[in-house]
Amino acid sequence: MKLPRFAHFTGAYFTGALALAASAALSGCVAPVGPVEVTRFHAADITPLGHGTIRVEPAPGQLDDMEFRAYAGAVGRELTRLGYTLPLPGESGSGQVALLSLERHRYLPQRNSNPVSVGVGGSTGSYGSGVGVGVGIDLSGPPPEQVETKLAVTIQDRASGRHLWEGRAAFTVRASSPMAQTSLGAAKMAEALFKGFPGQSGETILVK
16 A cells, blocks of 8 residues: 655654664764864974884883883883884884873862752733742752863983873863773873974874
């Protein structure tokens, strides 16, 4: 039996609505990702940057643990992409050194607003007047836990100790975000830190 045109339209509309709902559900499963705040400084002479051998090492006071090594690996990959050569395992020395420091903190943000609000309103018009009292209660629950990561890299000439370049990156995401995982967060922060290397000295940018 041939369906009326309205039935065809309704079926197509229903199918489209299901597709939109599925798309919205999938997008809702992806935790929001904030931008990486990056600041860079470099010497007036940038010719030594971007070539030669360089080794990634912990900055003074930095713990050399598995989390640090994940970020050091990400930084090393970015440095090779820029033109540097990393020493082979067992090789000693390098023309330059990249001193890396890492900080990661978990915290719960504090709400600034009062969870309970009371409002009084009045109205007048041709149909009478009235006064109403409204009570609003915030039922959204506490803010989600956040993970803040700060990454700093200083490139120095190995022989003289002269600072050639310094970069700092800061990144905050929900603890439930995939980007809070070390493997994903390290790659994102290292990529943002060296984007447009060596960058404008003293400028702070946001890298999405």
